[in-house]
Amino acid sequence: NAGVMQNPRHLVRRRGQEARLRCSPMKGHSHVYWYRQLPxxxxxxxxxLQKENIIDESGMPKERFSAEFPKEGPxxxxxxxxxxxxxxxxxxxxxxxxxxxxYFGPGTRLTVL
Amino acid sequence: GENVGLHLPTLSxxxxxxxxxxxxxxxxxxxxxxxxxxxSGKGPQFIIDIRSNMDKRxxxxxxxxxxxxxxxxxxxxxxxxPGDSAVYFCAENHDYKLSFGAGTTVTVRA
Numbered sequence: 001n002a003g004v005m006q007n008p009r010h011l012v013r014r015r016g017q018e019a020r021l022r023c024s025p026m027k028g029h030s031h032v033y034w035y036r037q038l039p040x041x042x043x044x045x046x047x048x049l050q051k052e053n054i055i056d057e058s059g060m061p062k063e064r065f066s067a068e069f070p071k072e073g074p075x076x077x078x079x080x081x082x083x084x085x086x087x088x089x090x091x092x093x094x095x096x097x098x099x100x101x102x103y104f105g106p107g108t109r110l111t112v113l
Numbered sequence: 114g115e116n117v118g119l120h121l122p123t124l125s126x127x128x129x130x131x132x133x134x135x136x137x138x139x140x141x142x143x144x145x146x147x148x149x150x151x152x153s154g155k156g157p158q159f160i161i162d163i164r165s166n167m168d169k170r171x172x173x174x175x176x177x178x179x180x181x182x183x184x185x186x187x188x189x190x191x192x193x194x195p196g197d198s199a200v201y202f203c204a205e206n207h208d209y210k211l212s213f214g215a216g217t218t219v220t221v222r223a
Contacts, residue, residue: 004156035211042202042213043157056210091156093211100145100206104156 002027004094004105005074012111019079019086021108025094032075033102034067037089049075082112123218132190134217136203139184143205143212148177148188151216152199160188160201195221 005024013019025032030051035043046059049069057067064082069075079086089109093102126132138146144165149157163170163177163186170177176189186203200216 006156031209033209033211040215042215043204043211045210045212048209056208059210100209101147101159101162102206102211103159104149106156 004029004092004103006092006105006108008108009106010109010111012113013082014113015083016081019082019110021077021079021090021092021110023075023077023092023094023105025075025092026096026103029094029096029103031095031097032069033093033095034075034077035091035093035104037091037107039088043091046077079110082110084112086110087112121217122215123220125220125222126193127222128195129192132188132193132197132219134188134190134201134203134219136186136188136214137184138186138203138205140205140207140212141181141184143207145206146177146179146186147204147206147211148175148186149202149204149213150197150199151202157202190219193219193221195223197221 007022032049034046037043047067048056052071064080066078089107091104091107093104095102147162148160150160151157161172161175161177163179168179174191178187198221200218202213202216204211204213
């Protein structure tokens with residue numbers, strides 16, 4: 001069984017550009033979560049989505065960040081006008097309906113020059 | 114991250130010995146706890162979980178202990194192997210959001 005897929009694995013952007021991070025959950029999982037990890041730190045919750053719905057975005061910065069999980073296709077985390085402070089590893093996790101356990105993807109490492 | 118923390122940032126252990134990694138939490142409303150292992154450049158890998166109605170759970174070479182009285186969680190790894198070298202995070206699940214501590218880096222000496 002394929003696990004959670006994320007792409008790209010590495011992404012380099014210049015300040016002011018846009019970054020798009022993709023996440024395909026495990027088969028049968030309809031719940032997606034995004035987390036951000038700064039160097040030497042634990043993961044921080046950003047947003048929780050179900051198909052076509054944002055359930056909780058309390059961890060998302062108020063500006064420049066958005067997330068979606070369309071009916072078809074992967075979940076997308078979009079960062080507009082990136083700044084150096086956005087450099088981090090972004091992890092996606094998924095879980096099936098009614099389950100607590102979240103399974104993580106390999107992450108996307110974003111570097112802003 | 115504010116509610117979950119680990120006692121020690123690093124742990125060095127001899128190959129074959131047992132490892133114990135500790136974690137303290139402060140949110141008494143949390144009812145589900147998970148240990149993850151993260152190797153360099155990879156995503157967190159699920160190791161074992163425990164619910165608040167239990168105080169002990171065993172897996173393959175790993176045991177998680179939960180002490181709700183003092184809000185303490187521990188992960189025991191039996192017969193530690195070189196492949197166990199990684200950063201270990203405890204996480205608490207409250208309202209589907211995971212809160213992670215900063216992690217303990219485990220280094221296995223040959």
